[in-house]
Amino acid sequence: MANQQQWESTTSILSLPTDVLSEVLERVGSSSSTDLFSAKLCCKLFNEVSDADTIYQRVSLQKFEIVPWHKNDKVSRFLKKCRQCKNPEAMYRKAVVDYFSDKHLDSALECLEEAADSGHPAAAYALGIIYLFVGTDELKRRGMRLLSGLQKSRFLQGGLKLCRENLRALLRMIWVKNPVFLNPTPICCAMTHERKTSSWPMDADDVEESTCEGCACDEEIAAICAALPSR
Ligand SMILES: [Zn+2]
Incomplete structure (x- = not known):
């Protein structure tokens, strides 16, 4: 019984401490912004944790146009927050x-x-x-x-x-x-x-x-x- 309780309490991702969950979501976001946005839609907790500065700092921008052709306020706000x-x-x-x-x-x-x-x-x-x-x-x-x-x-x-x-x-x-x-x-x-x-004077690198x-x-x-x- 004790084992079962332990199992139940450790298997839910929602039971992770916030800083660990934040680290998980940072890693998700740093490889794919699409996955991060999907995670945000999962539940209120994910959405809240995903709003941390560290998430914006590390999120991948690969899916975003380098120079957007069309102005999109939502994207502009997101990129501004990233900066x-x-x-x-x-x-x-x-x-x-x-x-x-x-x-x-x-x-x-x-x-x-x-x-x-x-x-x-x-x-x-x-x-x-x-x-x-x-x-x-x-x-x-x-x-x-x-x-x-x-x-x-x-x-x-x-x-x-x-x-x-x-x-x-x-x-x-x-x-x-x-x-x-x-x-x-x-x-x-x-x-x-x-x-x-x-x-x-020159560095060793310059000489070689x-x-x-x-x-x-x-x-x-x-x-x-x-x-x-x-x-
Ligand atoms: Zn030269």
Whole structure:
């Protein structure tokens, strides 16, 4: 009898402590927003727990259009809530659209930095590209460091290519109006070669890297320029 009671009390998902249930729903949402929305419809408790900030922070946006063709208030509200809860993908999308369309530049950069810091590779890539185009020497170096970090990352096999394709696809969907991207293509290579022959301290990574970091960045710039409107 005791065993049966124990069995009954441990088999219902509703008997889980709220934080455990929240963790379960976070995982559901992080793999599929559709499954999360279905779970929300199951019962009042699921619906309440699903409204936590951590759920919005981790929910997958894969099923949502990167740049919605039709305005949908419900979707807009949902995505805004995701951004407020620091969902990195939601922040990345809005920040790239804003920055390249020449809107809210400072907050767009802040959002990209935050998303990149939280480990969103496409945000780090977009930030790197923006730094290269913005063009002061210090920002160029930061951009090159970001891109070369993605290139060398052991956790991101082929990740640089995915980030590049992601950004290119996004740029083809919007009207790029930021003059920074309509100016002549910045050249990174000369800067790096100069750096390598100068007396500046270099990281161990720089010394061992045989290919030219600047040339690699110039290739990224060319790939992004190809996705921009003709200049
Ligand atoms: Zn070079």
